Amino acid sequence: MANYYSDHPELEFHLSHPLMKRVVDLREKNYEDKDKYEDAPVDYEDAIENYKQILEITGDVCANVIAPNSEDVDLEGPHLENGRMIYASKTYENLDVTRKAGLWGISMPRRYGGLNLPNTTFSMLSELIAAADAGFQNVWSLQSCIDTLYEFGSEEQRQKYIPRICAGEGMSMDLTEPDAGSDLQRVMLKATYDKENDCWRLNGVKRFITNGDSDIHLVLARSEEGTHDGRGLSMFIYDKRDGGVDVRHIEHKLGIHGSPTCELTYKNAKAELCGSTRLGLIKYVMALMNGARLGIAAQSVGVEQEAYNEALAYAKERAQFGEKIINFPAVYDMLSRMKAKLDAGRSLLYQTARYVDIYKCLEDIARDRKLTPEERTELKKYTRLADAFTPLAKGMNSEYANQNAYDAISVHGGSGFIMEYKCQRLYRDARIFSIYEGTTQLQVVAAIRYITNGTYLSIIKEMLENAVAPELQSLKDRTTALVDKLEDAVNTVKESGNQCVQDFLARRLYEMTADIIMSLLILDDATRAPELFAKSANVYVRHAEAEVNGHYGFIKNFREEDIEFYKAQEKEAEEA
Ligand SMILES: Cc1cc2nc3c(=O)[nH]c(=O)nc-3n(C[C@H](O)[C@H](O)[C@H](O)COP(=O)(O)OP(=O)(O)OC[C@H]3O[C@@H](n4cnc5c(N)ncnc54)[C@H](O)[C@@H]3O)c2cc1C
Numbered sequence: 001m002a003n004y005y006s007d008h009p010e011l012e013f014h015l016s017h018p019l020m021k022r023v024v025d026l027r028e029k030n031y032e033d034k035d036k037y038e039d040a041p042v043d044y045e046d047a048i049e050n051y052k053q054i055l056e057i058t059g060d061v062c063a064n065v066i067a068p069n070s071e072d073v074d075l076e077g078p079h080l081e082n083g084r085m086i087y088a089s090k091t092y093e094n095l096d097v098t099r100k101a102g103l104w105g106i107s108m109p110r111r112y113g114g115l116n117l118p119n120t121t122f123s124m125l126s127e128l129i130a131a132a133d134a135g136f137q138n139v140w141s142l143q144s145c146i147d148t149l150y151e152f153g154s155e156e157q158r159q160k161y162i163p164r165i166c167a168g169e170g171m172s173m174d175l176t177e178p179d180a181g182s183d184l185q186r187v188m189l190k191a192t193y194d195k196e197n198d199c200w201r202l203n204g205v206k207r208f209i210t211n212g213d214s215d216i217h218l219v220l221a222r223s224e225e226g227t228h229d230g231r232g233l234s235m236f237i238y239d240k241r242d243g244g245v246d247v248r249h250i251e252h253k254l255g256i257h258g259s260p261t262c263e264l265t266y267k268n269a270k271a272e273l274c275g276s277t278r279l280g281l282i283k284y285v286m287a288l289m290n291g292a293r294l295g296i297a298a299q300s301v302g303v304e305q306e307a308y309n310e311a312l313a314y315a316k317e318r319a320q321f322g323e324k325i326i327n328f329p330a331v332y333d334m335l336s337r338m339k340a341k342l343d344a345g346r347s348l349l350y351q352t353a354r355y356v357d358i359y360k361c362l363e364d365i366a367r368d369r370k371l372t373p374e375e376r377t378e379l380k381k382y383t384r385l386a387d388a389f390t391p392l393a394k395g396m397n398s399e400y401a402n403q404n405a406y407d408a409i410s411v412h413g414g415s416g417f418i419m420e421y422k423c424q425r426l427y428r429d430a431r432i433f434s435i436y437e438g439t440t441q442l443q444v445v446a447a448i449r450y451i452t453n454g455t456y457l458s459i460i461k462e463m464l465e466n467a468v469a470p471e472l473q474s475l476k477d478r479t480t481a482l483v484d485k486l487e488d489a490v491n492t493v494k495e496s497g498n499q500c501v502q503d504f505l506a507r508r509l510y511e512m513t514a515d516i517i518m519s520l521l522i523l524d525d526a527t528r529a530p531e532l533f534a535k536s537a538n539v540y541v542r543h544a545e546a547e548v549n550g551h552y553g554f555i556k557n558f559r560e561e562d563i564e565f566y567k568a569q570e571k572e573a574e575e576a
Contacts, residue, residue: 105166212262
C-alpha cells in the first residue's frame with residue numbers, strides 16, 4: 001500500500017544524519033520527560049523510532065486521505081458565508097484525520113499537551129502533507145505560529161493558547177496589508193490600549209491572510225502613534241472567541257485552492273500584547289517568518305517530489321516512435337535533473353532544519369538555566385548557520401518546485417496541459433512558493449550580506465574539509481574550482497563600489513553560492529549512501545557547474561555602464 005513516507009527512503013536517510021543525535025539530546029533535555037509522560041522517549045534510539053512511527057502514520061494518511069481528496073478540494077475551494085470562511089468540504093475531512101492521528105501541537109512541550117518534536121521532523125511531516133496537497137499543508141502547518149507565542153508570550157498566554165493548538169485549533173499570521181507587502185515597516189493596522197477594559201483594541205484591514213478565519217491569530221499592528229517605521233510595531237494575539245474580526249473577501253487564486261486567502265476587517269477587536277511593545281517586527285515577526293520560510297521550503301520539496309513522481313510514472317508508460325519516452329535522452333535529461341534538484345534541495349532543507357533545531361533548543365534551555373561557555377559557543381555557531389541557510393533553503397527550493405512542476409508538464413506533453421492530470425495542479429500550486437513569506441528577490445536581500453561579508457565562503461571552506469568517497473573525488477575537485485570562481489566574482493562585485501550594480505548582480509551571486517553549497521551537501525550524502533544519491537550527485541554537480549560558470553562569465557564581463565541597458569529598457573516600458 002502506498003505510503004508517502006516509506007516510499008521515499010531519502011527521508012529516513014536525513015532522519016539518521018549524524019547531527020540528529022545532538023538535536024534529539026538537546027530537544028529532550030537529556031530525556032527528562034521519560035518518567036513523567038508515557039509517550040516520552042527514554043533515549044536517542046527510542047526518540048528516532050517514535051519519529052519514524054509518526055512519519056509512517058502521516059505517510060499513510062497522506063496517501064489514503066489527503067491526496068485522494070486533493071482534486072475535490074482544488075475544484076471546490078473555500079467560500080464566504082456571513083463574514084465567515086467555510087473550507088472546501090473535504091478540507092474538514094483532512095482536518096479531522098490529522099486530529100485523530102495526533103498531528104497537532106507537534107513542536108510544543110509535553111506539559112502543554114504537545115509532541116515535543118524537533119523542527120527537522122516537523123519539516124518532514126510538512127513535506128509529506130505538501131506532496132499530498134500543498135494547499136492543505138498551509139492550513140495544517142500554520143500551527144507552527146505557536147512556536148513564536150511559546151518563545152515570546154507570557155506563561156499565562158502559553159497555558160491559555162498552546163493546549164488549544166495541541167487539540168487541533170488553527171492559526172494564522174496577519175502581517176500583510178494593501179500598502180505593506182515586502183515592506184512590512186509600512187503596516188498601519190492600529191492598536192490602541194483600552195484602559196477601561198485593560199486590553200488592546202485593533203482596527204484596520206489585513207490582506208492576503210492564509211487561513212484568515214483561524215481560531216488564534218498573531219497580528220502585526222502599530223501600537224506607537226505617530227511612528228512610521230518598524231520600531232512602532234508590536235505583535236498581538238487575537239482570539240476568535242472574542243469576536244471583532246470579519247472576513248470581507250476570499251481571494252480567487254491560480255493555485256493552492258484549499259488554502260483560504262482572506263481579507264480581514266478588524267473592528268475594535270480585543271487583543272493581547274505578545275512580548276513587549278515595539279519589538280513586533282524587529283524581533284518577533286522575524287522569528288515567525290524564519291520558521292515560516294522553512295515551512296515553505298518543506299512545502300516546496302513536497303511538490304518537487306510529487307512532480308518528479310508524476311513525470312517518472314508517465315514517462316515509463318507513454319510510448320512514441322515505438323519507444324517508451326523515458327528512453328529518449330531529452331526526456332531522461334529532464335527527469336534526472338528533476339531528481340537531482342529534489343535531492344540537493346531536500347538536503348539543504350534538512351541541513352537548515354537541523355541547524356535551526358540546535359540553536360532553538362539551546363535558546364530554550366537558556367530559559368531554564370545559564371548555558372555553559374561551550375553551549376554559548378555552540379548557540380552562536382548554529383544561529384549563524386541557520387540565519388545564513390534559511391534564505392537559501394526557501395529561495396532555491398521554491399524555485400526548484402516551480403522548475404520541477406514545469407518539467408513535469410513538459411514530460412507529459414499535451415496531456416500535461418489537460419486538467420485531468422495532476423501535474424497542472426502542481427504547476428499552479430507551486431507558483432506562490434517563490435512569492436509568499438518573502439519573494440525570492442527578498443531572500444536574496446536577506447542573504448547578500450552573508451555573501452559580501454564572507455560568511456558563506458567560510459562555511460563552504462569548512463565544508464570542503466569533509467572527505468568524499470574516492471569515486472566522487474573528481475566531482476569534488478570540480479566543485480572546489482567553482483568556489484574559486486565564486487570568491488573571484490564576490491570580490492569583483494564588491495570592488496565595483498556601486499550599490500546599484502551590487503544589487504543588480506546579487507541574485508547571480510546568491511545562486512552561485514547555493515549551487516555550490518548544495519553540490520557539497522549532495523556529495524556528502526552520496527558518500528554516506530551511494531545507492532540513494534550517487535546519480536543525483538553526478539547530475540547536480542554538472543548542473544551547478546553550468547550555472548556557476550554562466551553567472552561567473554556574466555559577472556566578469558559586466559561593466560558598470562552596462563546597467564544603463566537595463567534601466568533604459570525599464571524607462572521605455574514606462575513610457576509605452
Ligand atoms: C496566496 C497568498 C497567501 C499569503 N499568505 C499570507 C499570510 O498568511 N500572511 C501574510 O501576512 N501575508 C500573506 N501573503 C502576502 C505575501 O507574503 C506577500 O504577497 C508577499 O510578501 C509580497 O508582497 P506584495 O504582494 O505586496 O508584493 P510587493 O512587495 O509589492 O512586491 C512586488 C515585486 O517587487 C519586488 N520587490 C519588492 N521589494 C523589493 C526589494 N527591496 N528588493 C528587490 N525586489 C523587491 C518583489 O520581489 C516582487 O517581485 C500571502 C499572499 C498570497 C498571494
